Amino acid sequence: MELREHTSVLRPFLRSFLSPFTWMFESRALSRLLQCTQAKDSYKWLIELAIDANKRGIAELASANRANAMHAYTEAIQHIHFAGLVALEEKQKEAVKTLYSVCLANRACALLQSGEKMDACFALLDAEASEVLSPGFSKAYHCQWKAHEILGNVYASQDVTERALKNIGLGHWRQLRNDWSHRRDIASRKRTASTRPE
Numbered sequence: 316m317e318l319r320e321h322t323s324v325l326r327p328f329l330r331s332f333l334s335p336f337t338w339m340f341e342s343r344a345l346s347r348l349l350q351c352t353q354a355k356d357s358y359k360w361l362i363e364l365a366i367d368a369n370k371r372g373i374a375e376l377a378s379a380n381r382a383n384a385m386h387a388y389t390e391a392i393q394h395i396h397f398a399g400l401v402a403l404e405e406k407q408k409e410a411v412k413t414l415y416s417v418c419l420a421n422r423a424c425a426l427l428q429s430g431e432k433m434d435a436c437f438a439l440l441d442a443e444a445s446e447v448l449s450p451g452f453s454k455a456y457h458c459q460w461k462a463h464e465i466l467g468n469v470y471a472s473q474d475v476t477e478r479a480l481k482n483i484g485l486g487h488w489r490q491l492r493n494d495w496s497h498r499r500d501i502a503s504r505k506r507t508a509s510t511r512p513e
Contacts, residue, residue, distance in 0.1 A: 358407055361398035362414065365391045369418050376425050381432060388422035416449035423458035427465070435465040446478075453483045 372387035395418060399411040419441045426438035442458035449455065456479035463472035 357401045358398050358403075361394045361401070362410070365394035365398060365414060365418070368394060369414075369421060372418075372421055372425070376421075376428065379428070381425050381428050381430060384425040385422060388418055388425060391418045392422070412448045413452075416445045416452050416455060419445040419448070420452060420454040420458055423462070424454070427458060427461050433465075435462040438462045439466070450482050453479065456483065 368387050368391035372384045372391065375381075375384035375387055392415065395411055395415045399408070399415070402408045402411050423438040423441035423445065426434045426441065438458060439462035442455050442462060445452060445455035446459065456475055459475045460472050460479070463469075463475060
């Protein structure tokens with residue numbers, strides 16, 4: 316059954332899924348790709364697409380363009396999902412999990428950037444999923460901590476800190492907090508400069 320012709324009916328339902336869940340219609344090219352016997356080449360191509368999209372997201376977020384960053388990170392996550400479907404070796408599967416964790420945490424950072432469309436609830440979902448995929452990834456904990464702080468969940472943020480200290484150590488946690496504060500100051504100065512009258 317060709318679902319694409321029913322897009323107008325399906326779209327409201329599909330858009331009701333909460334982050335980190337996303338959807339897209341599978342193109343014929345992608346369908347052929349997933350069925351091809353050259354799974355190793357397909358995996359490599361999809362991972363490269365994911366890495367490129369993630370880099371675009373980082374660049375957009377550095378320019379304080381949250382919408383474009385979110386789009387790029389979501390695109391990266393979709394490519395990683397398909398890479399996971401064609402991954403055959405354990406090494407590939409582990410690489411998929413690591414990259415998935417990174418992109419989810421990056422999207423959480425974008426959602427936590429101060430401004431009109433900041434969304435701490437969805438950021439928390441992404442950051443929690445990132446931790447599940449990669450318990451040693453420090454950014455996953457920091458995004459959870461920041462989201463809980465914004466939402467006023469004091470005890471939950473303390474739990475996150477406790478898990479972070481247990482899994483990544485005090486040095487990494489302090490460094491990440493300092494890096495976050497530095498990036499936030501730079502972004503704030505950029506926004507102030509862009510809104511200053513000529």
